[in-house]
Amino acid sequence: MDPKITELSQLFERFKAAFVRKDFDTCAKFLSQLKVALTEFKSLPPLFEETPNAIQERTLARDIYEHAVFLSVKIEDQEALERDFFQLKPYYTDTHGLQPSTQEQPILGLNLLRLLVQNRIAEFHTELELLPSSALENPCIKHAIELEQSFMEGAYNRVLSARQTVPHETYVYFMDLLAKTVRDEIAGCSEKAYDSLSINDARQMLLFSSDQDLVKYIEEEHPEWEIRNDFVFFQRAKESTPCKEIPSLQLINQTLSYARELERIV
């Protein structure tokens, strides 16, 4: 066996050990080394050179990235998750003889969930379109789709209650985040819909259990809101721009120039 691969697998084993130990700092350190080591291999995307050990190398690399994805969920780093997912993705889309991975569906679902949490609905649908129809039946992915539908309908309570039915342990992290996304969404809508709300209504609306939480939330997220007399005033910057003037001068000039051009026709 190629010494480089051996070395890599050994490093990977140590990473996995650390991962099991939940020693995430060590994991991150190992992961960085692993990734740098991976750049040495020509058989990996984007080059896909057909070396003798190509399949083996690719499987190993895919494994590493799958672990990286899970690691980033564990350390709750969304950016790292996104990065790792995109690096992993070529192994799923351009298989080149790789056996499908068992982790593929959960990770795809995880990514969908991430997009949902970050409220990147357009990208969510793009990803969805890229999946084969068979994959949509997979519980992990189906879960994400259902969440999105509820989210769009405005059935926020269904979204929140879905936390109980996660198909994969890693999903829990996102379900927590989802509550916040939902709240932001509601806050955004209220802002547009009302001039003001009573504290009570606002608390219910924003799914807070106590007024303190609400006040804290407002202070952190929407400092432009004002709390007066038990009412929350959404001070929309209503500098509604006056309806645009008709560019009369420009139109006159244009018409005149047309007239002149007509005269000039030889």
Added chain:
Amino acid sequence: MAAAATMVSSAGGLLAMLNETHPALKLHALSNLNAFVDYFWPEISTSVPIIESLYEDEEFDQRQLAALLVSKVFYYLGELNDSLSYALGAGPLFDVSEDSDYVHTLLAKAIDEYANFKTKAAEGNDESAVVDPRLEAIVERMLDKCILDAKYQQAIGMAIECRRLDKLEEAIIKSDNVHSTINYCIDICHSFVNRREYRREVLRLLVKVYQQLPSPDYLSICQRLMFLDEPDSVASILEKLLRSDNKDDALLAFQIAFDLVENEHQAFLLTVRDKLSSPKLQPSEPAQSGSSELDSVQDGNATSSEDVQMTDRTQVDMSAPHTDPNEAIYAERLTKLRGILSGQTSIQLALQFLYSHNKSDLLTLKTIKQSVEMRNSVCHSATIYANAIMHAGTTVDTFLRENLDWLSRATNWAKFSATAGLGVIHRGHLQQGRSLMAPYLPQGGAGGGGSPYSEGGALYALGLIHANHGEGIKQFLRDSLRSTNVEVIQHGACLGLGLAALGTADNEIFDDIKNVLYTDSAVAGEGAGISMGLLMVGTASEKAGEMLAYAHETQHEKIIRGLALGIALTVYGREEEADTLIEQMTRDQDPILRYGGMYALALAYRGTANNKAIRQLLHFAVSDVSDDVRRTAVLALGFVLYSDPEQTPRIVSLLSESYNPHVRYGAALAVGISCAGTGLSEAISLLEPLTSDVVDFVRQGALIAMAMVMVQISEASDSRVGAFRRQLEKIILDKHEDTMSKMGAILASGILDAGGRNVTIKLLSKTKHDKITAVVGLAVFSQFWYWYPLIYFISLAFSPTAFIGLNYDLKVPKFEFLSHAKPSLFEYPKPTTVPTTTSAVKLPTAVLSTSARAKARASKKDAEKANAEKPSGAESSSTVTNSGKGKLSDKDGDSLQVDNPADKKAEPEPSFEILTNPARVVPAQEKFIKLLEESRYVPVKSAPSGFVLLRDLRPNEPEVLSLTDTPSSAAANAGGSVTGQQGSASAMAVDEEPQPPQPFEYTSVPDKKECRVNPSIARQGWQECASD
């Protein structure tokens, strides 16, 4: 990189990797992205900010790679400016030698940018603006690469564009064929460098390079120096050549002089002549020896049979004991050179050529004369104009002498034109001009009794004879101008003086003319305005301001028009320098001054095809309110584009379909001017429909323009020439045709057969230099719309189409060469023989016969070729052997010439023709001219036409000279043509000199209608004229 099949389907992974913290991963991602950017640029483009931030990150050590990647993405996005700025950031990673669209595009962009920058910096004199050193580095890298790869032309083009004269020099010097590279450089310099100042800089550099060469090409150097207007350097080169021991160097000097003369830059040539240092002879010697030498040379010209004797005499002169022989040789050569530089030699030779080869067809004129209605004075004078043009420079005035009665019907201004016509016929007859015109000239202040019209005409004629070579006649014209206060005479004298002193910028003459102008007489003022312009042509002097001020002051339209044209003439060839004046004129309230502004644009940007000028002219052509201005604007396009005649028909084709007849007229003349003498097929196609336009003056313009385009084109090369001739005939004979187009047709037949069928209209010399006289001549000619006598100015644009070989003594030796084309292609049109009445009936048959003949010729082609091959070999070898034997070859040549027409009927036409020096070589024929091998003479420079100095390989054998039938005997009055009219008159008789016509007996019936101008347009002018 492997095939696309094994490629990754998205760059997402790599893009994600860019966000990794480890630099090795970033690098890996960057380098892979760089490799795949051609496929994934749409994906990468969304991540450009990330890559940009990598580039801006001072810590990151692969910033240049990031820059390159961003640059490529921007290139795909079409943001070339951003792309370029990042490519500059990429430093050495941006590989100029890479063969990809990206690199090519960016290089082009970089060079553009750099050139723009340099141009702006140069024009704004903004030294502070510093060009991005990285940009400069890229351009330099590119230039160096081109030079290394031996792509010198690219390097030169870029260097010129970028104003990198240092690199230009390097490219030229390193190129393997320096001479051809320089010639290429000159070509592009003239056609692509728009700014005059910069062009001069480039040329100055070229001269420098030339002078460093081991074997300098003096011919080219002098041409360039002339453009740069540095007479001192030219003079010193010429002197060096003259003082050389080698006879060939002297020949070269003569050749240079002839080439310079061809460009017609009078003021320059005179300065060169005066700068040449006189031979260091003893005090008493120079004048005497110089003049006696001159005499002997002239003598030799007149009686060349005494050739041997003459050389003896000069040898006697040279061996005079108390002079240094070298100085004597120098003196002798210098005299010759001065003769050439003053233009006298070439004019005289051209005159001899035109006289001896005159093939004008008197029958055509007779037909015109008979068909023109007696009382129609416009057609009557048109016939006189046509005659003058047909015989321009030939000195043949048979027609006038045979028709004195008919001629005497010319009265008033027609008389003026008739007399002036003599000047056109005798154009270039420098020695005899004065005596020829003597009977008509004002007689020393006493009033003489002659009509002022013929006197004015005679002064104008003198100007035409001496156009651009007026050294000898200027004083006389000035005196005449000062001693009269008859406005007709003043008019003639002003025009004459302007022509004779063309471009000399003589202040005294200017003041004389100005005095005439300030008399505020309409007729004289118009002449004065034009004359001032002629005098100051191309000087851009501040006199223009003075003229403009007076144009605003005066009430007379004629004066304003004269001045407007005059002002336009002063800015001739000044390009950007003239912009202020042009702006001033084109914004004037007065349409006549705007009209002058159009001419100013035309002349300032003559032959440059400058885009700005074209744009401006097109703008005025469609937007000005005055028809005159619009017409002139279109016409002016012809002047701007004459260096590029193929363009003109395309540019004016839309305008030629304008609803406005003035614009159509302008379009016709624009094509006529810029395509003159080319016979360009597109030009003819454009003009053809215009010759049958619904408006009479458009027909007139189109006929004249067509004649200008078709001059010297034979029917064999374009069948439409024949059709056009028949059309002209039909118009002239048609009783119901209106006067305007009839006049156009008469003039057109004159132009078509101009100068005894031996001249063409040429605005560019062979070295692509503009011929100032010709351009000015055509510009003033186009004024005939307002003032018919100005038609004669077209004669300035005529240049003889001849190959004239000269030996060391500036004589024309017998010398034969080959025209490797069918004789019928370039032969003279057949003289009209058929009685005119039947010609109309014969029309269809004539068309058929030509086409049938053409068909027959085509079918026989193969057989003919086979036949022609053999005799060609035999013939040429026989003539070669003969050529050495002097007299024998003479006979042979004659018989050949005579035989040719006969041969044509009997047997298949030969595919070549032997021409004898001097010979008519029409422009289209030039590429077929070949010199016979083993000929006795070898030309100093290989040129298919014009004056060519010949090196004699067998100097010991006696020479046989041709061109002995000199129309002038210059012996008697060599020093100054002013003296001895009596003596020359007797000499003329001996030399079969055509007698000047008897003084015409004018019936002096004052007829005011004659003083007219274009009937349908002239209103004011007519009135002014009638009021005198």
